[in-house]
Amino acid sequence: MTNPASPPPPDRQPDGRPLPPPVRWLLLAFAVVCIGLGIVGVFVPGMPTTVFVILAAWAATRSSPRLHGWLLGHRLFGPLLRDWQAGGRVSRRAKWSATASMAVCAVIVACTAHRRWTAVLAIACMSAVLAWLWRRPEPG
Numbered sequence: 001m002t003n004p005a006s007p008p009p010p011d012r013q014p015d016g017r018p019l020p021p022p023v024r025w026l027l028l029a030f031a032v033v034c035i036g037l038g039i040v041g042v043f044v045p046g047m048p049t050t051v052f053v054i055l056a057a058w059a060a061t062r063s064s065p066r067l068h069g070w071l072l073g074h075r076l077f078g079p080l081l082r083d084w085q086a087g088g089r090v091s092r093r094a095k096w097s098a099t100a101s102m103a104v105c106a107v108i109v110a111c112t113a114h115r116r117w118t119a120v121l122a123i124a125c126m127s128a129v130l131a132w133l134w135r136r137p138e139p140g
Contacts, residue, residue, distance in 0.1 A: 019062065027063035031056045038077070047101075050094055053077045054084055083139045090136040098133055102126040 019027075034056035041049035053071070060068035072078050083089040106123045113119035 024063045027059040028067070031059035031063060031067060034059065035071075042076070048098070050080060050090070050098065053080060057081050057084075086139070088136055089139045090133060092138055095133055095136075095138075099130055102130060 034052045037047070038049045038052035038056060041047035041052060057068060057071050060071055072081055080091070080094060083091060106126055109119050109122045113122070
């Protein structure tokens with residue numbers, strides 16, 4: 001029996017009932033799409049990997065314990081997810097990788113934007129994300 005003050009398991013509704021099968025399938029599909037986008041992000045500069053992998057883990061936790069376990073045990077994604085689950089930690093290597101990718105993208109956007117305000121807006125968003133990212137704790 002669960003403590004009424006404790007939250008329900010992630011694959012359950014707030015009232016403790018299991019998630020309906022269509023919701024679980026949608027979450028599983030979302031997790032798979034996010035994994036695909038995360039893999040693309042490994043090879044495409046400026047495409048975030050970390051965000052998509054974290055979203056995939058969130059959706060997998062609610063839809064497929066097997067997929068979630070696979071993500072946690074993955075050679076590339078596992079350490080990132082375990083650090084995130086242990087208090088929102090992001091490694092210094094991931095921070096520098098994101099910084100370098102966003103710097104390359106900022107240069108590309110600045111050189112190719114048709115309107116100056118779009119480049120300024122994109123670079124401002126990247127700067128805000130980097131400021132947030134560098135404030136995240138690092139694993140011990």
